Amino acid sequence: MQQEDDWDRDLLLDPAWEKQQRKTFTAWCNSHLRKAGTQIENIEEDFRDGLKLMLLLEVISGERLAKPERGKMRVHKISNVNKALNFIASKGVKLVSIGAEEIVDGNAKMTLGMIWTIILRFAIQDISVEETSAKEGLLLWCQRKTAPYKNVNIQNFHISWKDGLGFCALIHRHRPELIDYGKLRKDDPMTNLNTAFDVAEKYLDIPKMLDAEDIVGTARPDEKAIMTYVSSFYHAFSGAQKVRHANRICKVLAVNQENEQLMEDYERLASDLLEWIRRTIPWLENRVPESTMHAMQQKLEDFRGYRRQHKPPKVQEKCQLEINFNTLQTKLRLSNRPAFMPSEGRMVSDISNAWGALEGAEKGYEEWLLNEIRRLERLDHLAEKFRQKAAIHEAWTEGKEGMLTKKDYEVASLSDIKALLKKHEAFESDLAAHQDRVEQIAAIAQELNELEYYDSPSVNARCQKICDQWDSLGAMTQKRSEALQKTEKLLETIDQLYLEFAKRAAPFNNWMEGAMEDLQDTFIVHTIEEIQGLSTAHEQFKATLPEADKERQAILGIHNEIAKIVQTYHVNMAGTNPYTTINPQEINAKWDKVRQLVPQRDQALIEEHARQQNNERLRRQFASQANIIGPWIQTKMEEIGRISIEMHGTLEDQLTHLRQYEKSIVNYKPKIDQLEGDHQQIQEALIFDNKHTNYTMEHIRVGWEQLLTTIARTINEIENQILTRDAKGISQEQLSEFRASFNHFDRDHSGTLGAEEFKACLISLGFDIANDAQGEAEFARIMSIVDPNRLGVVTFQAFIDFMSRETADTDTADQVMASFKVLAGDKNYILAEELRRELPPDQAEYCIARMAPYTGPDAVPGALDYMSFSTALYGESDL
Numbered sequence: 115m116q117q118e119d120d121w122d123r124d125l126l127l128d129p130a131w132e133k134q135q136r137k138t139f140t141a142w143c144n145s146h147l148r149k150a151g152t153q154i155e156n157i158e159e160d161f162r163d164g165l166k167l168m169l170l171l172e173v174i175s176g177e178r179l180a181k182p183e184r185g186k187m188r189v190h191k192i193s194n195v196n197k198a199l200n201f202i203a204s205k206g207v208k209l210v211s212i213g214a215e216e217i218v219d220g221n222a223k224m225t226l227g228m229i230w231t232i233i234l235r236f237a238i239q240d241i242s243v244e245e246t247s248a249k250e251g252l253l254l255w256c257q258r259k260t261a262p263y264k265n266v267n268i269q270n271f272h273i274s275w276k277d278g279l280g281f282c283a284l285i286h287r288h289r290p291e292l293i294d295y296g297k298l299r300k301d302d303p304m305t306n307l308n309t310a311f312d313v314a315e316k317y318l319d320i321p322k323m324l325d326a327e328d329i330v331g332t333a334r335p336d337e338k339a340i341m342t343y344v345s346s347f348y349h350a351f352s353g354a355q356k357v358r359h360a361n362r363i364c365k366v367l368a369v370n371q372e373n374e375q376l377m378e379d380y381e382r383l384a385s386d387l388l389e390w391i392r393r394t395i396p397w398l399e400n401r402v403p404e405s406t407m408h409a410m411q412q413k414l415e416d417f418r419g420y421r422r423q424h425k426p427p428k429v430q431e432k433c434q435l436e437i438n439f440n441t442l443q444t445k446l447r448l449s450n451r452p453a454f455m456p457s458e459g460r461m462v463s464d465i466s467n468a469w470g471a472l473e474g475a476e477k478g479y480e481e482w483l484l485n486e487i488r489r490l491e492r493l494d495h496l497a498e499k500f501r502q503k504a505a506i507h508e509a510w511t512e513g514k515e516g517m518l519t520k521k522d523y524e525v526a527s528l529s530d531i532k533a534l535l536k537k538h539e540a541f542e543s544d545l546a547a548h549q550d551r552v553e554q555i556a557a558i559a560q561e562l563n564e565l566e567y568y569d570s571p572s573v574n575a576r577c578q579k580i581c582d583q584w585d586s587l588g589a590m591t592q593k594r595s596e597a598l599q600k601t602e603k604l605l606e607t608i609d610q611l612y613l614e615f616a617k618r619a620a621p622f623n624n625w626m627e628g629a630m631e632d633l634q635d636t637f638i639v640h641t642i643e644e645i646q647g648l649s650t651a652h653e654q655f656k657a658t659l660p661e662a663d664k665e666r667q668a669i670l671g672i673h674n675e676i677a678k679i680v681q682t683y684h685v686n687m688a689g690t691n692p693y694t695t696i697n698p699q700e701i702n703a704k705w706d707k708v709r710q711l712v713p714q715r716d717q718a719l720i721e722e723h724a725r726q727q728n729n730e731r732l733r734r735q736f737a738s739q740a741n742i743i744g745p746w747i748q749t750k751m752e753e754i755g756r757i758s759i760e761m762h763g764t765l766e767d768q769l770t771h772l773r774q775y776e777k778s779i780v781n782y783k784p785k786i787d788q789l790e791g792d793h794q795q796i797q798e799a800l801i802f803d804n805k806h807t808n809y810t811m812e813h814i815r816v817g818w819e820q821l822l823t824t825i826a827r828t829i830n831e832i833e834n835q836i837l838t839r840d841a842k843g844i845s846q847e848q849l850s851e852f853r854a855s856f857n858h859f860d861r862d863h864s865g866t867l868g869a870e871e872f873k874a875c876l877i878s879l880g881f882d883i884a885n886d887a888q889g890e891a892e893f894a895r896i897m898s899i900v901d902p903n904r905l906g907v908v909t910f911q912a913f914i915d916f917m918s919r920e921t922a923d924t925d926t927a928d929q930v931m932a933s934f935k936v937l938a939g940d941k942n943y944i945l946a947e948e949l950r951r952e953l954p955p956d957q958a959e960y961c962i963a964r965m966a967p968y969t970g971p972d973a974v975p976g977a978l979d980y981m982s983f984s985t986a987l988y989g990e991s992d993l
Contacts, residue, residue: 116647117633128339130328130331130332130336131332131336131339132222132226133328134324134325134328134332134335134336134339135226135230135285135336135338135339136157136222136226137324137325137328137339138323138324138336138338138339138342138343139157139226139229139230139233139339139342140154140155140157141321141322141323142229142233142237142323142343142346143157143170143229144321144322145320145321145346146173147166147169147170147171147173148176148450149173150167150169150172150173152166154166157222157226157229158220158221158222158225158226159194159220161217161225162191162217162218162219162220163186163190163191163194163197163218164182164183164191164192164193164194164195164196164197164214164217165182165194165220167194167195167198167217168182168194168198168201168968170232171198171202172200174232174236174237175201175205175236177201179197179198179201180197182194182197188218190216192214192218193219195214195217195218195250196214199212199214199228202228202231202232202235203583205235205236206235207231207234207235209228209231211224211227212224212227212228212231230338233338233341233342234248235343237342237345237346237349238252238341238345241255241345241348243255243258249271249341252341252344252345253268253270253271254346255282255348256268256280256344259283259284259287259288260280260284260287261309262287263279263286263287263806265277265279265300266279266280266283266692268280270337271337271340271341271344272334272335272337272340273334273335274334274844275329275335275340275344276297276303276329276330276335276359277300277303277306277308278303278304278305278306278307278308278310278326278329279298279300279306281306281307281311281314281347282295282298282309282310283295283307284310284344284347284351285310285313285314285318285347288351289317289318291786292313292317293309293310293313302324303329303330304327305328306330307324307326307330308326311324311326312940314347318347318350319341320346320347320350321346323339323342323343323346324339324340324343329681340874343947369445369449370449370451372445373442373445373446373449373451373454376438376441376442376445377442377454378574379438380435380438380439380442380454380456380460381456381457381460383431383434383435383438383936384435384456384460384803385460385464386431387428387431387432387435387465388459388460388464388465388468390428390474391468391469391471392468394420394424394472395471395472395475398472398475398476398477398478398479399475399478401479403480404486407487407490407491407494410483410486410487410490411487413483414483414484414487417479417480417483423815432469433467435462435465436462438588439456439462442454447533467975477737494890496558496561496562497569497573499558499563500555500558500559500562500573503551503554503555503558504555504577504580506551507548507551507552507555507580508580510548511583511587514541514587515586515587515590517541518587518590518591518593518594519590519594521597523597523598523601524536524601524686525686526601527605528602528605528606528608528692529609529692529693529944531598531601531605532602534598535598535599535602536968538591538594538595538598542591542595545587545588547589549828552580552581552584554579555577555580556581559573559574559577573644607675607679608679608680609692611672611675611676611679612676612691612692612693613693614672615669615672615673615676615691615694616691616693616694616696617692617693618665618668618672619669619694619701620696622662622665622666622669622701623696623700623701623704625662626701626704626705626707626708627704628709629655629708629711630704630707632655633708633711633712633713633714633715637718637722639722639726640726640729640801640802640803641726642723642726642727642730643728643789644726645719645722645723645726646723648719648722649723652715652716652719656712659708659709659712663705666701666702666705669698669701670698670701673698683886699779727803728799729799732792732795732796732799732801732804733796733801733804733805734806735792736789736792736793736796736804736807736808737759737804737807738806739785739788739789739792740789740807740809740810740811741807741809742813743785743786743809743814743816744807744808744809744813744814746782747814747817747818748817750779750821751817751820751821751824754776754821754824754825754828756774757771757772757775757828765832765835765836765849766836767838767853768832769829769832769833769836772825772828772829772832773829776826776829779821779822779825780822786814786818789811789814790811793811831910831911834911834914835849835911835914837913837923838918839918848917851879852879852913852914853910853916855875855878855879856875856910856913858875858878859871859872859874859875861862861879865909865910866907866909866910867907867908867913868906868907868908869897869906869908872897872900872908872913873893875913876893876896896916899916900912900913900915900916927984927985927987928984930984930987931980931981931984931985934980934981934983934984935980937949937952937953938980941972942968942970942972942981943970943972943973943974943977943978943979943980944956944965944977944978945974945976945977945978946962946976946978949961949962949978950962961978961983962978964983964986965978965979965980965982965983966978966979966982966983967979
């Protein structure tokens, strides 16, 4: 240690070593200062005031130093540095030639020497391996750890580490998963060193204290820098080993503590449970009966409270106690501890035996309670049963005597009498049914007397009163039954007459109501036949009126007979006829109303007959015109179809002929207008059908519009053919040939050709369309031109357009492009002034506005691209 304690000033004269020491010592200091939330940047500047130097010593020693001076003056800084140096000296470190003034002045050599002294004392001096310590101990530790690795031979702390394999071996020995040592090469020291430094910083929390370039580029790396960095590995790995051993001890102690706690818990729970069982068994064995039902029920309620509230927690405790015992024995066995033996009398078997005795006492107690309660309950039940039956019987008899003495039958109707009889019969049945209850009441009273019930006198008095009242009710019931039967016979005769009146009055009343409804019903007819049918039905109705009047007289006679019987026998009638609400006054009033409505219906039928005659005239008037105009329109449509197929002469002659034909059709318009007027009269008369014609105004309108549209379309086709002929240079003979071919293959005269018809037409005109894949592709191309909407048919105009393109000489995009090139003087672009000079003004401006700027290599300002413009004109690109 003396050699290391003496600071060799000559060594610091090597700039390479000084650079390595600066980086290593700075990183080492920061690895400790970061624990205090700070760091240094410049080792000789940041320690000048002594504050961070004192903080570093506190962190690495774990002790508190004297309170530092916070002033900014030199004397304050010297004081702080001296406190730090004194603390170092107090740890047995001899400081040679290192003074506080040199540190405060920022002397790099002295500052590095001081830090090395601190590193030796606090990071290296305490290292001990096999009776060696400090530097020798650290070197021996490195040799032991790297001995199994090839190409690693640690003999010192300088050149033995230059290839980096020593650092990698230390890491791999302790953390083999961090480095793939087999892939390292001795001839690649830079990779080895950087791998070790990066892994140590990332996974071992060892800051990067060395640079691979400095170590490789120096013939002999700085020994102090290497020792400082290697000591960090020693502390990192030896600290982890101590943690593992400490964890093992803590784990063993924790298991032991947990087992001891489980043993204590078992002993406590077992003692508590056994004490509770000892207190509870005497209470359950007490069999002294109570004198009252209430007291016995209270005992039962206490027992139920014990079962619901007190016992369940103890059941849970017993179960938990057994679980804890088994768990404890399992843990002891797994941790190689001897089995637990509870105190005497607290074994699981002792607790089970005590619990069995508890349940035996509990079962006997419950049986005794229930037997005692059943014994007392029998007497209370009989007394309560007597009171309930007596109360029910007394409630039933209440008001019965008043009901049996009433004379309500004297003012009742027959239906009321029958209802009273049925009600009385029901009462008699009810009376007979209550006979059993009276007998039961007497039997219960007798049993209570035999059992010497304490309240027997009151029971006997109440029973006697019930029996006396029962005899009285039987006599009154018989008397009322005889009076009801006598009154019933008297009213049955009157009831039969009421029933006959109701049976005949109801259908007659319905007939009159139906007649009034029919006579006042609003009828809707559309033909003379319908109104004639209504008139015939009305005459038939009038023929039934005399017979109806006879039925009315008979019904009124029944009512008069009822009145005579009531007056003769002085019957007190209550209410009206129970079978109907119809009375004689209502019948007479409705009959008078029917007689008033008959002549009104006669007049309405006469007026409607006249209106239907006028409607028939309007139908015939419309039909006579529609039956002429409808066929005329159909004929004209057929003529136009033939004209479009069979036209001869030049296109101009055909156009003149069609326009004359169109004029003759338009001149027919007044007749259409006249028919519209007739149709308006029919609509105003609300006529919805016409058997005299199959034509409606809607049919005529649609036919007329189709006729005008067809002639106009045919004229337009001739005009388009003229335009095509003039634009494409097609001769009249060619057009005639095209028309003849088209008409020849248009066999259904629809004005269009199907795909196969069109194909046959093209072949007849000389087109070479073979029956192979190439021919089908060519025909598909032609169909895409003539039928772009894929409707499956080809019109004559599309046929003409296609044939004109195939036979006429037309301009192409290449021809237009060549023309522009001539105007541009054989250039690939054209200028605006050239267009204005060569073309009319409006066309020149049209081109200038739409031509894109030319961007070729020979472009000049203002150059326009006439090539893209030409292709756009023919749809080969966007304009």
